[in-house]
Amino acid sequence: MLKNIIIAIDGEASSGKSTQAKKIADYFGYTYLDSGAFYRAITLFFKRKGITTIDKFNRNELDNISLNSKYNRGKNLIYLNGEDVSDDIRSAVISEIVSDFAKEKEVREHVYKHLRKFSNNQSTVIDGRDIGTVVFPDADFKFFLYADPKIRAERRFSEINNDGINYDSVLNNLNYRD
Numbered sequence: 262m263l264k265n266i267i268i269a270i271d272g273e274a275s276s277g278k279s280t281q282a283k284k285i286a287d288y289f290g291y292t293y294l295d296s297g298a299f300y301r302a303i304t305l306f307f308k309r310k311g312i313t314t315i316d317k318f319n320r321n322e323l324d325n326i327s328l329n330s331k332y333n334r335g336k337n338l339i340y341l342n343g344e345d346v347s348d349d350i351r352s353a354v355i356s357e358i359v360s361d362f363a364k365e366k367e368v369r370e371h372v373y374k375h376l377r378k379f380s381n382n383q384s385t386v387i388d389g390r391d392i393g394t395v396v397f398p399d400a401d402f403k404f405f406l407y408a409d410p411k412i413r414a415e416r417r418f419s420e421i422n423n424d425g426i427n428y429d430s431v432l433n434n435l436n437y438r439d
């Protein structure tokens with residue numbers, strides 16, 4: 262049997278990780294995994310229970326969270342306990358609170374478990390922080406993407422589509438995150 266290939270794509274915020282990852286997956290006919298979407302789905306689970314801050318988070322609830330993903334040529338669907346939450350996880354509220362949940366050690370371990378299980382039986386391109394270092398240290402290929410902060414800020418700014426936020430604050434936020 263042919264060995265499954267894991268390609269890990271890490272990089273700076275808004276450096277184009279998911280765009281590149283999907284192109285590589287489509288080129289080779291591999292599946293694509295968006296690790297950030299899994300953090301978003303867990304955050305959505307807690308938000309639906311009225312838990313929007315990490316201090317109210319109950320780690321025992323993680324046992325009730327099952328994550329799945331289906332990728333087909335550019336289209337990526339994310340499932341939370343069997344329900345398609347691909348749109349719900351992109352809401353502004355989730356975008357705002359997800360980083361707090363993604364910092365929590367148990368949340369990260371829960372995501373790692375699902376990512377490893379998912380990629381166990383198929384060749385996969387995975388993007389996100391920690392992917393090549395912590396989640397798949399033995400990945401067959403690892404990339405780290407860099408891009409000019411001004412280009413990254415422009416890309417993020419055009420994605421945000423929010424009147425209250427200007428380009429300079431997006432650039433400052435990226436520099437801070439770097």
Ligand code: DC
Nearest residue numbers: 296297298300359360363389390391
């Ligand atoms: O890429 P994104 O905006 O969908 O990621 C959602 C959040 O999860 C964001 O706060 C970064 C975090 N994240 C992470 O900590 N580790 C990853 N491998 C992927 C995303």
